[in-house]
Structures are given as C-alpha cells and as structure tokens.
Amino acid sequence: MTTDPRTYTYANEALRDRVILITGASDGIGKALALETATLGAQVILHGRNTAKLEKVYDEVDAIEGAPRPSIAVLDLASANAESYTTLANSISDEFGRLDGLVHNASILGERYSIAQYDAVLWQRVMHVNVTAAFAMTQVFLPLLLESEDASIIFTSSGVGRTGKAFWGAYAASKFAIEGLSEVLADEHRHSPLRVNCVNPGATRTNMRLAAYPAEDRDALKTPEEILATYVYLLGADSKGVTGESFDAQ
Numbered sequence: 408m409t410t411d412p413r414t415y416t417y418a419n420e421a422l423r424d425r426v427i428l429i430t431g432a433s434d435g436i437g438k439a440l441a442l443e444t445a446t447l448g449a450q451v452i453l454h455g456r457n458t459a460k461l462e463k464v465y466d467e468v469d470a471i472e473g474a475p476r477p478s479i480a481v482l483d484l485a486s487a488n489a490e491s492y493t494t495l496a497n498s499i500s501d502e503f504g505r506l507d508g509l510v511h512n513a514s515i516l517g518e519r520y521s522i523a524q525y526d527a528v529l530w531q532r533v534m535h536v537n538v539t540a541a542f543a544m545t546q547v548f549l550p551l552l553l554e555s556e557d558a559s560i561i562f563t564s565s566g567v568g569r570t571g572k573a574f575w576g577a578y579a580a581s582k583f584a585i586e587g588l589s590e591v592l593a594d595e596h597r598h599s600p601l602r603v604n605c606v607n608p609g610a611t612r613t614n615m616r617l618a619a620y621p622a623e624d625r626d627a628l629k630t631p632e633e634i635l636a637t638y639v640y641l642l643g644a645d646s647k648g649v650t651g652e653s654f655d656a657q
C-alpha cells in the first residue's frame with residue numbers, strides 16, 4: 408500500500424452522497440467522525456442510545472453548510488434484538504436503498520478488574536455490547552451493504568485487542584473478538600465489492616479514555632478530530648480493494 412491512512416489527505420467532497428451509519432455517534436470519536444463525514448458530503452445516520460445527545464449532534468450536522476440532513480437511529484445495543492435491527496435496516500432501505508458505510512464505533516469499557524475478580528454479569532454485558540451487537544447488526548445490514556457498489560465496514564479495535572494487558576478484562580477480550588470477526592467477514596467477502604477492516608484509534612481524549620485513565624494529562628492526548636484520516640480513507644473510494652486489515656489511526 409502506498410497510502411499511509413494516518414496522513415491521508417482528502418478532497419472536500421470525498422464522501423459525497425455516501426450513506427454511512429456510525430454507531431455511538433452521540434459522543435467522542437463517533438461524534439467527531441459524524442461531523443467530518445457530513446462535512447465531506449456523506450448522508451450520515453447517527454446511531455446512539457441517548458436521544459437528547461443525538462439531537463444535539465443532529466443540530467451540529469444540520470448547521471454544516473452543504474451537508475446532507477442526517478438521520479437519527481436510537482437503539483440501545485445492550486437490549487436491541489434482531490427485530491430492532493431489521494426495523495432499522497428496513498427504514499434505511501426505504502429511504503436510501505443501500506448502505507455504503509457502517510462504522511461499528513460504540514462500545515463500553517466495563518471495569519478495570521483482574522480476571523479473578525471480574526463480575527460475570529458485567530463480562531457478558533461488555534461482550535454483548537462490544538461484540539454480539541456488532542455481529543447482529545452486521546448480519547442484518549449485509550444485504551443493504553451489498554446493494555452498494557463500494558461498501559466499507561469499519562470495526563473498532565484497541566491496543567488491548569492485539570496484546571492482552573492486566574486488568575483490561577472483558578474489554579480486551581471483546582476487542583480481540585472484534586479483530587477476529589472483522590477478519591472472518593473480510594475473508595467471506597474477498598470477492599465482493601464489500602471491504603471490511605479494523606481501526607485502533609489509539610489514545611484519544613474522550614470520556615471512555617478518562618474513565619480508563621482518570622489521572623493522566625488529557626492535554627497530551629490527541630482529540631477525536633485529529634485522528635479521523637484513517638476512517639475517512641477507509642470509507643472513501645481510495646481504499647477500494649483494501650480489506651481484512653487492521654489499522655492504527657495514530
């Protein structure tokens with residue numbers, strides 16, 4: 408690959424008319440990505456569980472000159488089932504007829520316990536929100552993604568999704584699982600226009616990072632807005648044919 412996605416530079420209209428759903432678009436990296444993709448012309452579907460937070464992001468997107476008006480999809484990944492994903496897929500199908508980008512960004516940290524102390528119910532919740540929900544949504548959305556001539560799925564990994572570290576518990580296990588899910592799906596679609604990749608954002612100034620490292624110097628961290636080039640690269644036409652890879656956004 409000649410392009411380094413971390414320093415990818417893109418044209419103003421790089422994502423014009425692409426229909427892109429971003430999970431966890433109410434805050435942090437997902438919110439920043441929603442604003443950037445809309446600025447680049449994408450028709451963004453803002454997913455989250457908190458209607459009031461999503462409406463604020465909606466207003467921010469709506470205020471961007473030239474950006475298509477976004478849509479909102481409220482769905483709590485902890486409780487959503489196949490029926491809720493199907494309802495959402497049907498409404499996307501009715502309105503747009505296809506999906507060009509699906510960014511699985513939402514996830515939860517759980518608690519920083521040792522495996523010896525990890526609560527089994529919390530373990531299941533983290534695995535459910537971070538992995539099973541992404542699997543279930545992807546499965547239901549695949550036909551819509553295959554309606555696109557150039558679709559891209561991005562799963563969100565983490566450094567602890569590649570090397571396990573003490574006290575990262577279910578979160579680390581869920582990110583290893585996401586890397587695996589991404590590779591399996593990419594291989595299954597190697598001969599289709601659908602590309603599937605993972606992105607590890609790296610340390611980024613968000614509420615999740617604050618919860619994991621409450622004492623660190625936040626000013627030393629990159630902001631969500633500063634780490635988006637890899638995502639834009641993978642969502643746009645320049646990454647056609649790139650699939651089954653795992654990227655570092657920093």
Ligand code: NAP
Nearest residue numbers: 431433434435436456483484485513514563610611613615
């Ligand atoms: P964040 O600020 O905590 O945002 C997480 C997003 O996910 C929020 O929009 C949140 O909604 C949503 N979400 C959480 N649980 C949900 C549920 N049950 N249903 C629907 N939406 C839900 O986190 P972030 O730092 O931006 O993280 C984004 C991604 O990057 C995550 O996959 C994370 O694991 C990964 N990551 C982050 C870092 C980092 O340093 N920040 C490093 C490595 C990987 P609410 O607004 O309602 O809470």
